Amino acid sequence: MTRNTRRQFLKQSVFAAAASPMITTLARPQSPNEKLLCAVIGCKGRGGSHISAFAGRKDTEIAYLVDIDEKVGKQVCDGVEKRTGKRPKFVKDMRVVFDDKNIDFIATATPNHWHALCGVWAMQAGKDAYIEKPISYDIAEGAALVAAAKKYKRICQTGTQCRSNPALINAMKFIEEGGIGEVNFARGLCYKRRKSIGALGDYKIPAECDFNLWSGPAPYTEPKLTRPQFHYDWHWQRLYGNGDSGNQGPHQTDIARWGLGINRHPNSVIAYGGRLGYQAERKDPGYIDAGDTANTEIAIYDYGDKCMVFETRGLEVDNAADAEINKVFGGKGNKIGVIFYGTKGTLVQREYTECTAYDLDGKKIKDFKGGGDHFVNFLDAVKSRKAETLNSDAFQGHLSAALAHLANISYYIGENNKVSPAEAKAILEKVKSRDDNVATLERTIAHFKDSGVDLDKYPMSMGPLLKFDPVKEVFTNSPEANEMVSRDYRKPFVCPAPDKV
Ligand SMILES: NC(=O)c1ccc[n+]([C@@H]2O[C@H](COP(=O)([O-])OP(=O)(O)OC[C@H]3O[C@@H](n4cnc5c(N)ncnc54)[C@H](O)[C@@H]3O)[C@@H](O)[C@H]2O)c1
Structure with missing residues (x-):
């Protein structure tokens, strides 16, 4: 981040922008029976769910499908045409959509590094926006989205769909009403096996993909692709993705924050871990995986009277040392969820549509079940113009995405600070938690x-304990960390600072 833009960022607290009531208008005047016209931007994995959500409804029409991959574009256009009888226009460049006055809203499931710029451009053009989690690539981008939604009076939903599920809504209400007593601590788990994405190398960019548009706000490494698989695996390369802390993480940290009743950033963060284990897995001590985000990252967030810990694990997910966690969370295999620890019991979120509360003896008190429709919650707000009815607005999305960014900043700064288990213990004993x-x-x-990592040869990394001003959104003890609040952009793909949206 340049000095100037950082100063601009510091001047504007996103909290001033957060909770103001909005009276907004639709992008264009409409008759009651007219369909809302939309564009889905980024159509492959999660984009497919966006397409399914908006194709074939009586009140929406997908006018554009946008993807930088022509093959993906043709496939999804064929699919929508088959389903609705009408073929959307296919374009590679999202700016075409923003220039079209007829489009009411966009839904975007591009890679993370595009989320904020896409959302800001859309809202500047008067469109409402459904933006996948994490809604930002870094902290400043999240603040920019919050500011844009306020300035342009747009409806902006974050794709943390659990927020619309009755199972979660009722379970969080149960916690709020004291169902498990006083709750000041939650542990989020992303024990999700992730194999190596292949060796770091020089791979061919698929001919059907526009790499300039794909790279967008990220540095252009033309013509180099350092991972074997073009799509999806960018999650594990820090130029574009945020690792599993920023991939699966924002679902669980969002739920943890919700249940703890926290609507602000933490006062401090410390993270440790590494991208380890693939050398043993490949039986090659010199093996270098193409990913450079942590596959194992533990983050401790301090909120003063409350605390959250988020554990990301990409290696083997079952081991004997996890007996205590298994006792509470249960089951074998991937464990993705949140455990709330109360004075009278625990509440466990294991599925997107399922939670269970237990007393202190582990006896079940109550089950919470049921899924909802986050897209419909968004559409309702688009129609009513009542941003306050959104279950997960830009502000909530920003807070939850920022948790991943805070942890990653600590981890990246400490990446070369290799520690033995004893050294790690000495540091963590002193951390408030x-x-x-x-x-x-x-x-x-x-x-x-258990995963075969030789910690003497490949030690863990320990990040610094970073103090954060949760209102000004700046680190108070690390200029280095403040350099990572935002990124440098490649013109013209520049996401503005929050007070420049
Ligand atoms: N809410 C959820 O449960 C959920 C689930 C999965 C993924 N996601 C999120 O969805 C996003 C996409 O993830 P994915 O797994 O589908 O990734 P992916 O790489 O499989 O798909 C991304 C698609 O976006 C396209 N794209 C890239 N840049 C583009 C641009 N500038 N304009 C238009 N299209 C562009 C790519 O060509 C690709 O088709 C991620 O941010 C991820 O975190 C959310």
């Missing part, structure tokens, strides 16, 4: 060992 930091560390070490 409602967790037993040492017990969590010991489980993490056991997890590495």
Whole structure:
């Protein structure tokens, strides 16, 4: 981030922009029976769900499908034509959509590095926006989206769809009403097996993909692709993605924050971990995986009277040291969810549509079940113009995405600070937390060992304890960390600072 833009960013607190009521108008005047015209931008994986949500409804029509991959574009246009009898226009450049006055809203599932710029451009053009999680690539981008939604009076939903599920809505209400007593601590889990994405190398960019448009706000590494698979695996390269802390993470940290009743950034963060284990897995001590985000990252967030810990694991997900976690969370295999620890019991979120509350003896108190429709919640707000009815507006999306960014900043700064288990223990013993930091560390070490990681040869990294001003959105003890609040952009793909949207 340049000095100037950082100063501009510091001047504007996103919290001033957060909770103001909005009276907004639709992008264009409409008769009651007219369909809302939309564009889905980024159509492959998650984009397919966006297309399914808006194709074939009586009140929406997909006018454009936008993708930088021609093959994907043809496929999805064929699919919509088959389903609705009408073929959307296919374009590679999202700016065509923003220039079309007839488009009411966009839904975007591009890679993370495009989310904020796409959303800001859309709202500047008067469109409402459904933006996938994490809604930002970094902290400043999230603040820019919050500011844009306010300035242009747009409806902006974040794609954390759990927020619209009755299971979660009722479970969080149960916590709020004291169902498990006082709750000041939540542990988020992303124990999700992730294999190596292949060796770091020089791979061919598929001919059907426009790499300039794909790269957009990220540095243009033309003509180099360093990972074997073009799509999806960008999640694990820090120029574009945010690792699993920023991929699966924003669902669970969002739920944890919700249940803890927290609507602000934390006061501090410390993260440790590494991208380890693939050398053993490949039986090649010199193997370098093409990913450079942590596959194992533990983050401790302090909110003063409350605390959240988020554990990301990409290696083996079952080991003996996890007996305590297994006892509460249950089951074998991937464990993706949140455990709330109350004075009278625990509440566990295991599925997107399922939660269970237990008493202190582990006896079930209550089940919460049921899925909802986050897209419909968005459409209702688009029609009513009542942004306050959104279950997950830009502000909520920003707070939850920022948790991943905060952890990653600590991890990236400490990446070369390699520590032995004993050194890690000495550091974590001094970190304020409602967790037993040492017990969590010991489980993490056991997890590495079970996965064949030789910690003497490939040690963990320990990030610094970063103090954060949750209102000004700046680090107060690390100029280096403040350099990572935003990124440098490649013209013309520049996401403006929050007070320049
Ligand atoms: N809410 C959820 O449960 C959920 C689930 C999966 C993914 N996601 C999110 O969805 C996003 C996409 O993830 P994915 O797994 O589908 O990724 P993906 O790489 O499989 O698909 C991304 C698509 O976007 C296209 N694209 C890239 N740049 C573009 C641009 N400038 N304009 C138009 N299209 C562009 C790509 O060609 C590709 O087709 C991610 O941010 C991810 O976090 C959310």
